[in-house]
Amino acid sequence: MSTFTVPTKDQVSENHQAIFDNLQKALGFVPNLYATIAYSNNGLSKFLAYQNAKTSLNNKEKEVVNLIVSEVNGCSYCLAAHTTIGKMNGFSKEEILNIRSGNSSNPKFDALVKFAKAVTLHKGHMDEATLNAFYAAGYSNGNLVDVILQVSDKTAMNYLHNLTQVPVDFPAVPALEEALF
Structure with a gap:
């Protein structure tokens, strides 16, 4: 298995840097798994939009x-x-x-x-x-x-x-x- 390290803010795209800032403000930290998604240039924004979409579930x-x-x-x-x-x-x-x-x-x-x-x-x-x-x-x-x-x-x-x-x-x-x- 390859070894993954959690990328830091300066290692991700500008778009994801802004998302890191928003996560830091909202949660007090950037969860490691979210940061890992940011290896993909569009992955984190795409995933968060999907995850935060409206649903019939409470x-x-x-x-x-x-x-x-x-x-x-x-x-x-x-x-x-x-x-x-x-x-x-x-x-x-x-x-x-x-x-x-x-x-x-x-x-x-x-x-x-x-x-x-x-x-x-x-x-x-x-x-x-x-x-x-x-x-x-x-x-x-x-x-x-x-x-x-x-x-x-x-x-x-x-x-x-x-x-x-x-x-x-x-x-x-x-x-x-x-x-x-």
Whole structure:
């Protein structure tokens, strides 16, 4: 595997330098995975536009998808980042661990986590029971499309980190097996 270092502001395009400044102002730092995307001259601006586009999913629903997809794809970076963001959106540590395990005590989130997990594991193929449970929980065809788009967003970031192994700059979280015992 090639070794990736996180580029600094002076090593990226002018367009991305401005984005680094905006991220610094908004978050207090430039996340390493975002900085790594900036190796592509247009990658960071393109990705952030996609990631920040309007969706029918609320912030908690997006985090349900982000957490289960990152768990399935084994991405330590995104699990750390979305555990932090999940807590910021009101999830408890226990709820986050349940979501990472593929369950939720909230029936609507439970249908969502099972649906997103199946989409990720089976590359878009779905058993009828999981799909029917998703719709029975109140989700629509539009939500289905938005979940697929959220899965694709998170899968791209998971794959990027799994390949580059840039340092995790969010509080680390234990592997699920360790966290449950």
